[in-house]
Amino acid sequence: MIVDGYLSFPKKYVQNYTNNDTTWILQSQSRIFLNTSKLGDVVATIVIYKNLTDVISARSEFNRSSNDDDIVNGPVLSCSISNVSSSLASPIILSFEHGQTNFINASCNYWKFSSPGYWASDGCIVRASNDTITVCECDHLTNFAVLMSPFVEAHVKSKALRLVSIVGLSLSTFCLLLTIIVFAKLWRYVRSDRSVVLVNLILALIISYAIFLGGVDRTENKIACTVIAAALHYICTVVFCLMLAEGIGIARDVILVFAQTSILSKLLVFAWGLPVIIV
Incomplete structure (x- = not known):
């Protein structure tokens, strides 16, 4: 849905979603906001992968090997436009609802296609983060996710x-x-x-x-x-x-x-x- 030059997805009025998706879409805090005012006539393709935590690797640019600690804590948000030569008028804003709340050290990442692929963070920053949601800002379009580490509580009652x-x-x-x-x-x-x-x-x-x-x-x-x-x-x-x-x-x-x-x-x-x- 485009309002005042901004694309927001998913939209709140459910029209073509299946019954299984309706509740999740309405309650989910995962969102994509994109300024389309200077992109011209383009077709935007946006996909939210609800849960790929157990499917996709969590290796990052700092640890190319499989990392057993960090996980993709939330959905994977994908956004692309038909005119790849168009530069973004302003950064894309991505809101990720956490899959698990007992994780810390949120980092905004995008999937870097290489052999093997890994998560990179250049061009992305964390605007805000709490126990349930992380808001990211990125200067390019691709597949995005939030990587987080488990919180380990000190055994203070020893x-x-x-x-x-x-x-x-x-x-x-x-x-x-x-x-x-x-x-x-x-x-x-x-x-x-x-x-x-x-x-x-x-x-x-x-x-x-x-x-x-x-x-x-x-x-x-x-x-x-x-x-x-x-x-x-x-x-x-x-x-x-x-x-x-x-x-x-x-x-x-x-x-x-x-x-x-x-x-x-x-x-x-x-x-x-x-x-x-x-x-």
């Missing part, structure tokens, strides 16, 4: 990984608490601006470990998950800022050896306040 995290962070927390006890016993001898910043850093690390151990896998509640993520983001940023504050303090002691004023309060306000703005 008992071994959980045990290592608990043991490692518990040991680190114990050492940090031991450091605070030593500081408390010897505070009259070690008291300084640098020591105060260091104690703040230790406290921030202990808080971050506690939040991580207590809430990192609490994902069943969206609000709780958001709060924990924000708290982790904040406290980890505080740790980095306290390290920066300690570096600033050391640099100041070296450069201004006989400085009489203290900037401790400013450093602490900076380290605990800036992360609030960032988060």
Whole structure:
């Protein structure tokens, strides 16, 4: 169907489709849009191959051998015009509905006829992509498809990984608490601006470990998950800022050896306040 110089296929009003195709055509998000305003009098031939995933090879220009990971995730869209010398006034827009939703790394490709044939991507770009659809833009006409890779979820619920995290962070927390006890016993001898910043850093690390151990896998509640993520983001940023504050303090002691004023309060306000703005 041509509207205002644009060819759209398939059209929504079903006239000559068989009963088996009617539901799929009406519900499918796979579409072809072609600007025909400057092509002159041409005949456009457009075909949508519903599912060739198990038939056609997924080898690409980067991997000419058979690739067991990537697949043609969706229909193959084919478009050609009778006047092959006509150049496209604007790129052809192709919308591909994914056959499977648990795939990532969408790439727009066209079939390159050679021996053996393979999928190439030059002249095609991805305009948009989500879990269910990928929109491509290409500067030529041929047979097009979207190649995608399966999503492999990290095994974050591994008992071994959980045990290592608990043991490692518990040991680190114990050492940090031991450091605070030593500081408390010897505070009259070690008291300084640098020591105060260091104690703040230790406290921030202990808080971050506690939040991580207590809430990192609490994902069943969206609000709780958001709060924990924000708290982790904040406290980890505080740790980095306290390290920066300690570096600033050391640099100041070296450069201004006989400085009489203290900037401790400013450093602490900076380290605990800036992360609030960032988060």
